[in-house]
Amino acid sequence: xxxxxxxxxxxxxxxxxxxxxxxxxxxxxxxxxxxxxxxxxxxxxxxxxxxxxxxxxxxxxxxxxxxxxxxxxxxxxxxxxxxxxxxxxxxxxxxxxxxxxxxxxxxxxxxxxxxxxxxxxxxxxxxxxxxxxxxxxxxxxxxxxxxxxxxxxxxxxxxxxxxxxxxxxxxxxxxxxxxxxxxxxxxxxxxxxxxxxxxxxxxxxxxxxxxxxxxxxxxxxxxxxxxxxxxxxxxxxxxxxxxxxxxxxxxxxxxxxx
Ligand SMILES: Cc1cc2nc3c(=O)[nH]c(=O)nc-3n(C[C@H](O)[C@H](O)[C@H](O)COP(=O)(O)O)c2cc1C
Ligand code: SF4
Ligand code: SF4
Numbered sequence: 001x002x003x004x005x006x007x008x009x010x011x012x013x014x015x016x017x018x019x020x021x022x023x024x025x026x027x028x029x030x031x032x033x034x035x036x037x038x039x040x041x042x043x044x045x046x047x048x049x050x051x052x053x054x055x056x057x058x059x060x061x062x063x064x065x066x067x068x069x070x071x072x073x074x075x076x077x078x079x080x081x082x083x084x085x086x087x088x089x090x091x092x093x094x095x096x097x098x099x100x101x102x103x104x105x106x107x108x109x110x111x112x113x114x115x116x117x118x119x120x121x122x123x124x125x126x127x128x129x130x131x132x133x134x135x136x137x138x139x140x141x142x143x144x145x146x147x148x149x150x151x152x153x154x155x156x157x158x159x160x161x162x163x164x165x166x167x168x169x170x171x172x173x174x175x176x177x178x179x180x181x182x183x184x185x186x187x188x189x190x191x192x193x194x195x196x197x198x199x200x201x202x203x204x205x206x207x208x209x210x211x212x213x214x215x216x217x218x219x220x221x222x223x224x225x226x227x228x229x230x231x232x233x234x235x236x237x238x239x240x241x242x243x244x245x246x247x248x249x250x251x252x253x254x255x256x257x258x
Contacts, residue, residue, distance in 0.1 A: 001043035004050035005029045005062050005201065007221035009247025010113035011082055013254075014141055015050040018080070021145035024048070033061050033201045038068040046076035046106060048148065049094070052116075052221075053081050055171045056088020056163075059219055061201050066097055078148055079108040084115030084122065089167045092159040107154030109147075111140040116222050116245040119183075119235040124242040131253055138258070181218035183236040184225065186211050190232035196224035 002024050004015035012028070019026040024045055031037070041047075051062050058066075058081070071077070077098045081090040091108035098105045114130040115122050125133070147154055181204060192210030204217040205224060212224070212233070225233040226246040234240055 001041065001045060002026045002048040002050065003029055003041070005033060005052070005059065005065075006050075007052065007199075007201070007223035008116040008226040008245055010116065011050050011052050011080075013247055014080060014082055014111060014113070014137070015048075017138075017141045018048060018050070018145055018148070021142070022048075022148060029062075029065060030199065030201060032069075033065050034203055038065070038070075040070040040072050042072045044073050046074050046078060046148070047071055047103075048078045048080065050080040050082070051090070053083035053087045053090050054219065054221075055174045056086065056090070056167045057093055057171055058090055059201075059221065060175070061219060063093065063097060067100075071101060071103060075102070076104045076106050078106045078154060080111065080144065081108055082111045082113045084117070085112055087157075089159050089164050091156050092164065095156075106148075107156040109140070109144045109154045110157060111137050111144070113137055114245060114247075114250075116226060117220070118222070118242045118244055119220065119225075119238050130245075130250060134250055134254060135257060138254075179218060179220045181214035181216065183238075184212075184214045184218075185234055185236075187232045187234065189230045190228075191230055193229060196228055196233065199223045199227055 002015050002019050004011050006012035015026050051058050079094040081087045087110040094108055095105045112133060114133050115125055118124055144154065190211055194207055196212045197205040197207050200223060201221060202217045202219055204215045205212045225235060225239060226244050
């Protein structure tokens with residue numbers, strides 16, 4: 001069973017490609033995370049968990065979900081932590097989490113995907129850079145699928161003690177002082193479809209008079225701003241300058257190269 005959370009489509013792409021290659025079932029965790037639904041998950045095949053990386057770790061809502069959920073059946077678990085280039089201490093965190101559940105940790109792969117965090121200091125990638133990144137990701141996903149097919153452990157990058165030492169305070173600082181929904185705004189071109197409200201993993205958006213309003217529980221996942229069908233959400237002035245990312249805009253490119 002392949003479990004995933006994806007805000008802007010990168011992780012969903014990895015999970016669905018793995019499901020095709022491994023002839024396995026894919027489960028989108030969005031609904032379970034939104035509803036605090038920690039009911040047990042059963043799989044006869046090894047579990048494969050796919051997650052994006054936020055501030056060098058798993059998204060907090062993802063680790064919270066995984067900690068609270070019981071996994072029954074097969075005791076092996078693979079972890080796929082995709083990031084824009086640095087997955088930080090995510091593999092260490094995942095290993096620790098699943099060891100506590102008495103599961104056999106089969107390693108963590110770190111495919112690199114396009115950066116979706118446009119509201120941060122990251123530079124926006126050009127169209128060509130995004131395409132090159134996706135092109136390379138195909139090979140990496142093949143490599144991961146082959147290892148899982150052959151029941152091999154995934155080659156896992158060593159996480160140094162110094163990385164843990166640095167990551168925890170920075171991660172906490174970011175969540176406390178930088179991650180906030182206060183700069184989100186909605187433009188007149190909003191059609192009141194409610195999609196942003198439905199896809200927020202933290203239920204941080206409510207519709208008032210057919211327009212979204214943001215609460216104070218944001219994780220900066222970028223699902224709302226990246227998925228609006230009329231491009232009606234902006235974040236301060238940053239996204240007006242840099243644009244926004246959604247994997248679906250590159251689907252036609254992937255269909256052409258495969
Ligand atoms: C809040 C936030 C924090 C992020 N932090 C990191 C990071 O520490 N390192 C990194 O390489 N990429 C980081 N990224 C980029 C994402 O991990 C990457 O683009 C991922 O593929 C997004 O997956 P998704 O499209 O399935 O949501 C971050 C993205 C977000 C939204
Ligand atoms: S997804 Fe976009 S168009 Fe739909 S309600 Fe939200 S802001 Fe408005
Ligand atoms: S409000 Fe925050 S947590 Fe909710 S979808 Fe938007 S960026 Fe993600």
